[in-house]
Amino acid sequence: MEVNTTAEKHHTHHKCHLSHSQPYNHHHHHHNHGNFPSKYTLIILSISSVMLLVIFLIILILRRLKSFKSYSGKTYRENSIISSNTSSRFIAQTSMPTFNSSPDVKGGCLNLQGGDSGRSLLKTPAEILTAPSRYRRGGGGAVQVFSYKELEVATEKFSEVNVIGQGVFGVVYRGILRDGTVAAIKMLHREGRQGERAFRLEVDLLSRLHSPYLVELLGYCADQHHRLLIFEYMPNGTLQHHLHSTNDHKPLDWGTRLRIALDCAKALEFLHEHGIPPVIHRDFKCTSILLDQNFRAKVSDFGLAKTGSEKINGQISTRVLGTTGYLAPEYASTGQLTTKSDVYSYGAVLLELLTGRVPVDTKRPPGEHVLISWALPRLTTREKILEMVDPSLRGQYSNRDLIQIAAIAAMCVQPEAEYRPLMADVVPSLIPLVKNSCYVGSSSTSRFQNQIASPRY
Numbered sequence: 108m109e110v111n112t113t114a115e116k117h118h119t120h121h122k123c124h125l126s127h128s129q130p131y132n133h134h135h136h137h138h139n140h141g142n143f144p145s146k147y148t149l150i151i152l153s154i155s156s157v158m159l160l161v162i163f164l165i166i167l168i169l170r171r172l173k174s175f176k177s178y179s180g181k182t183y184r185e186n187s188i189i190s191s192n193t194s195s196r197f198i199a200q201t202s203m204p205t206f207n208s209s210p211d212v213k214g215g216c217l218n219l220q221g222g223d224s225g226r227s228l229l230k231t232p233a234e235i236l237t238a239p240s241r242y243r244r245g246g247g248g249a250v251q252v253f254s255y256k257e258l259e260v261a262t263e264k265f266s267e268v269n270v271i272g273q274g275v276f277g278v279v280y281r282g283i284l285r286d287g288t289v290a291a292i293k294m295l296h297r298e299g300r301q302g303e304r305a306f307r308l309e310v311d312l313l314s315r316l317h318s319p320y321l322v323e324l325l326g327y328c329a330d331q332h333h334r335l336l337i338f339e340y341m342p343n344g345t346l347q348h349h350l351h352s353t354n355d356h357k358p359l360d361w362g363t364r365l366r367i368a369l370d371c372a373k374a375l376e377f378l379h380e381h382g383i384p385p386v387i388h389r390d391f392k393c394t395s396i397l398l399d400q401n402f403r404a405k406v407s408d409f410g411l412a413k414t415g416s417e418k419i420n421g422q423i424s425t426r427v428l429g430t431t432g433y434l435a436p437e438y439a440s441t442g443q444l445t446t447k448s449d450v451y452s453y454g455a456v457l458l459e460l461l462t463g464r465v466p467v468d469t470k471r472p473p474g475e476h477v478l479i480s481w482a483l484p485r486l487t488t489r490e491k492i493l494e495m496v497d498p499s500l501r502g503q504y505s506n507r508d509l510i511q512i513a514a515i516a517a518m519c520v521q522p523e524a525e526y527r528p529l530m531a532d533v534v535p536s537l538i539p540l541v542k543n544s545c546y547v548g549s550s551s552t553s554r555f556q557n558q559i560a561s562p563r564y
């Protein structure tokens with residue numbers, strides 16, 4: 108029993124011992140067991156966190172790289188536009204190195220937006236409105252006021268030898284201003300109070316419009332009863348003279364005609380789109396297109412110009428004051444005037460450039476008197492277009508250009524005003540033709556070869 112008891116005790120003790128040592132052992136075992144895995148866990152955890160960090164960093168770097176790539180790609184693309192412009196300007200300059208050209212032409216045949224290529228290729232309307240002119244710069248940005256005496260000196264007392272033209276509104280003299288600038292001085296007829304108002308309006312309008320494609324008003328004179336307008340001088344006179352006069356002068360080559368067409372389109376686009384308010388020329392024709400020493404065209408004759416501010420329901424109702432052969436039918440019949448009336452007149456000028464014919468010629472066979480009526484049905488047939496070409500061009504043109512010009516003219520002279528294009532649409536359609544003709548024009552026939560360096564302003 109005792110044994111049992113002892114044994115029991117022992118057992119109990121043992122049990123107790125066991126029970127005492129078990130937790131220890133268990134604890135020990137547990138400790139040992141828990142210590143190693145936790146170390147591993149710690150190591151694994153720290154390795155995995157380092158790995159995670161590395162992965163995160165890699166992702167971050169990759170994302171940065173990606174965004175940098177797309178950013179630099181954009182920059183690259185942007186630069187390529189600039190550089191392609193620069194390179195094309197460079198090509199334009201280097202592909203025609205043999206002639207001295209005015210800055211605008213030197214800047215290329217590709218400098219189609221502005222007159223002075225030393226500056227940017229593209230000009231904003233605001234730039235055009237504030238474009239510096241030689242005279243404006245000298246005159247502090249304003250149109251100059253001249254005394255009658257000064258103009259007497261400039262024109263050698265309005266000598267007959269200095270008369271360069273005669274218009275409906277007055278005589279035009281060539282004169283040399285006190286700073287040496289050659290100018291066209293227009294002496295207006297005396298017309299009483301209405302003439303005075305028209306004069307003020309004209310000065311006001313002209314002094315607000317500045318574009319390389321418009322003949323610049325340099326100043327005016329309102330001394331006592333004398334009323335004169337002083338314009339920049341255009342040494343090659345009117346397009347009318349070069350296209351239609353029977354004088355023995357070299358006919359305008361195709362490239363020059365295209366360039367004139369584009370210059371005029373830009374002039375009208377400027378008036379329509381950038382005039383504030385929009386300006387309708389109202390009497391656009393070959394005699395209102397003047398040519399500088401490089402045969403670059405500028406539009407003049409704003410004596411009849413009307414601003415869009417006088418519109419009623421989008422149209423101006425007015426006494427019809429245009430020139431037969433150029434008048435849009437809706438304007439001729441109802442006196443309703445919009446910018447589309449100018450587009451029609453522009454189409455007539457395009458046809459003159461294409462055919463060398465005057466808008467109205469009663470000496471021609473019946474059915475051919477009025478250029479537009481004769482040409483319009485022919486403008487859609489290739490063979491007919493080729494038959495219409497000005498014979499004085501002697502085949503020196505591209506048939507593709509010809510057909511393109513015919514298509515533009517056909518759209519411009521449509522009887523329905525709303526179907527005619529805007530001048531802003533005509534300009535971009537002419538640019539590629541002029542570009543091509545410039546490259547072709549660097550061959551023997553182009554006038555641009557003989558240009559002398561001169562500023563446009």
Ligand SMILES: Nc1ncnc2c1ncn2[C@@H]1O[C@H](COP(=O)(O)OP(=O)(O)OP(=O)(O)O)[C@@H](O)[C@H]1O
Binds near residue numbers: 273275276278338408
């Ligand atoms: N800025 C200029 N530079 C050189 N010549 C000019 C200039 N302005 C006018 N002329 C010449 O004077 C002529 C008369 O011009 P003007 O503007 O008075 O009348 P027009 O254009 O013939 O017609 P309209 O009297 O209907 O306006 C022109 O045909 C042109 O030969």
